[in-house]
Amino acid sequence: MRNDDMKPLSKKVFLKITPPGIGDIIGDKERLLKSLEKEFGKVEISQRILKAIYPLCREANWEITLTLVAHEGQWEIVRLEPGDTTKSHYGLAVDLGSTTVTMELVDLNSGEILAEESIFNHQIDFGDDILSRIFYTKSKPLHLKEVQESTLQSFRELMLMLSERTGVASETCGIMVVSGNTTMIHFLLGIDPWPIFEAPFTPVFNHTGFFDAQEISLPIEGLIYCVPSVANYFGGDILSGLLVSDLHKKEELGLFIDIGTNGEMVLGNKNFLLAGAGAAGPALEGGISKNGMKATDGAVDSVVIEDNILKLTTIGGSRPRGICGSGIVDILAQMLLNGWIDFSGHFNTGVTDRVIKKDGEYAVAYAWEDESATGEVLLFTQTDISQFMDTKAAANTMVAYLLDSLGVEATEVKRLYTAGAFGTYINLESAITIGLYPDLPRERFVSLGNGSLRGSYALLINGELLKEIMALQREVRYLEFGAATDFLTQMFAARFLPHTNFDLYPTVKAELIKRGRLRL
Incomplete structure (x- = not known):
């Protein structure tokens, strides 16, 4: 059931766009963006989406569904689909723990949690405790890549488990929100977290902003948002808990x-x-x-x-x-x-x-x-x-x-x-x-x-x-x-x-x- 009071991070819109014709030679990209201008203002479009416009829009006779994500004051198109698929609108919520990773598949039309799965974080292969993993990756790019890949493998396994339970392909989700401690988010992005544990104990970053899931080889046609950290030991996982505590x-x-x-x-x-x-x-x-x-x-x-x-x-x-x-x-x-x-x-x-x-x-x-x-x-x-x-x-x-x-x-x-x-x-x-x-x-x-x-x-x-x-x-x-x-x-x-x-x-x-x- 659709919940009209929902204000999810992503939005799906079905459009019937006037096809190009003689005397109407505006480009496909510009035609698509112009149809969104009145409701969404200036809309960003990535190279990945630009490559998907043709032949999808023409084969669908310009009847298409767009998934958009709002960030930094404007909207970005993250997915194109033929026909009206607005009833199928999903997102993923993730707790990236150092021991356990938990993921939920959420219906963004209703807010219903369709399924939840948890597995042990594959990073454990490189040490039960975080410090062991830190030392394993310190100044060793290949080791850092291994730990990042183990993290991503945990995500992929959970996505597959959720798909098998619900019949919803997780890769069709337009948005994923990840909450984890400061070190875990560094590992997720393949960034050496050593500065967190060396004076003056400041992380490489506190906030990732939104980024394309495919930048870290996750099979999602959409964006990822990581909850920001406050300090080395005060990560997005704690900020998330503080948020819901009120x-x-x-x-x-x-x-x-x-x-x-x-x-x-x-x-x-x-x-x-x-x-x-x-x-x-x-x-x-x-x-x-x-x-x-x-x-x-x-x-x-x-x-x-x-x-x-x-x-x-x-x-x-x-x-x-x-x-x-x-x-x-x-x-x-x-x-x-x-x-x-x-x-x-x-x-x-x-x-x-x-x-x-x-x-x-x-x-x-x-x-x-x-x-x-x-x-x-x-x-x-x-x-x-x-x-x-x-x-x-x-x-x-x-x-x-x-x-x-x-x-x-x-x-x-x-x-x-x-x-x-x-x-x-x-x-x-x-x-x-x-x-x-x-x-x-x-x-x-x-x-x-x-x-x-x-x-x-x-x-x-x-x-x-x-x-x-x-x-x-x-x-x-x-x-x-x-x-x-x-x-x-x-x-x-x-x-x-x-x-x-x-x-x-x-x-x-x-x-x-x-x-x-x-x-x-």
């Missing part, structure tokens, strides 16, 4: 948090936006542990301990093969509440037979040999906990530093928006218990889901948001956490569960007292 439109003080490979936060309201970001590492994706894994089938995603008995669930319901980020947060919270670990994260021995010593190190066996899918005992070790505590402390301190910069308390935050895969699937109580999130009334928390993808979709169906996203980019004030003199001191205080200052976590403190784990 934090920047409200009077109340809000806090936006997206924790993944990086940790990004924005504190503010309609009057100001204060942001900061830093590396969080692979801990929240299960990457710190030998038995850690990404959130796929067989990954432990939730843990509870009742009557000193550990119970778990896995993605897909199969026997466990490892543990992912949400499972890690759960197991730490549950072990803390039940006395299996102390407030510094060290194991307490003699509390349960699941706390064992292997290879000279204490660990919790969350699945014995006869319980696991691998036939091996699955362990979460003291080293794993220590590495996670670093990640948790960094995320906690980033939030504290933003609050301190404004001179406000966490309790003054009226709405806390969580975004990203981790923020979507994590158990909120567990996250607060270990001090990953502030201890606020639970009704103040809002899960945005995949904010990056939601932002891409929002821009795709409403071109007027382009002005808003560019205004957001300019208005965000970005803080360098690395320049903070007391950042490491605050991190040390946050390297306890939930924190060295229990008064910052009143509900956790009350639960620990109730369980006899903490004395008044």
Whole structure:
């Protein structure tokens, strides 16, 4: 069903143009542009479209459908088709994550999401973490080309999957919106991202503008728009999430948090936006542990301990093969509440037979040999906990530093928006218990889901948001956490569960007292 209120980035127009004749010798290109002039003003036309005019227009008896995209104050023709195809108008929204790439096929007449598909980013072949990929490509044009091609291959596979599901050829889409972190967009365009990680830590670009998909060998007859970045660690994925949160439109003080490979936060309201970001590492994706894994089938995603008995669930319901980020947060919270670990994260021995010593190190066996899918005992070790505590402390301190910069308390935050895969699937109580999130009334928390993808979709169906996203980019004030003199001191205080200052976590403190784990 057509939605006349839609204002998508692209527009399809059916034209019946008077054919050339004796005494009417205007060129085909000029004839086509003249027919658009009244409604669209000056219209751009690329060399690619110029080559498509003949013989298409003449064979169609000058009854044609044009796909146009508005950018930089004017329209550009991106596709020509014979006949009236205005009922078939599609676009693609993409979240280009460092671990996972997700793509949606959208009906731009109605706004309906026809299908969504996700796959692991093929860049993983060159390193699980972004820094490994950065070093692989540094000053090596052939390696950079490999990583770019792996990114594009992820896109092509998703386009094929969407086509097979819907019967809509993705290459017929006239517009694609891509949201990703600053490094991912550099890789997509085949641009060396090394400057992002070398002082003064500035990217090669913040904004790509619109460009032809065929410039990077994607089989789309249309343009690509990449959501701009603010800084090295503050990419278009975060700007997209901020856009859909509407934090920047409200009077109340809000806090936006997206924790993944990086940790990004924005504190503010309609009057100001204060942001900061830093590396969080692979801990929240299960990457710190030998038995850690990404959130796929067989990954432990939730843990509870009742009557000193550990119970778990896995993605897909199969026997466990490892543990992912949400499972890690759960197991730490549950072990803390039940006395299996102390407030510094060290194991307490003699509390349960699941706390064992292997290879000279204490660990919790969350699945014995006869319980696991691998036939091996699955362990979460003291080293794993220590590495996670670093990640948790960094995320906690980033939030504290933003609050301190404004001179406000966490309790003054009226709405806390969580975004990203981790923020979507994590158990909120567990996250607060270990001090990953502030201890606020639970009704103040809002899960945005995949904010990056939601932002891409929002821009795709409403071109007027382009002005808003560019205004957001300019208005965000970005803080360098690395320049903070007391950042490491605050991190040390946050390297306890939930924190060295229990008064910052009143509900956790009350639960620990109730369980006899903490004395008044």
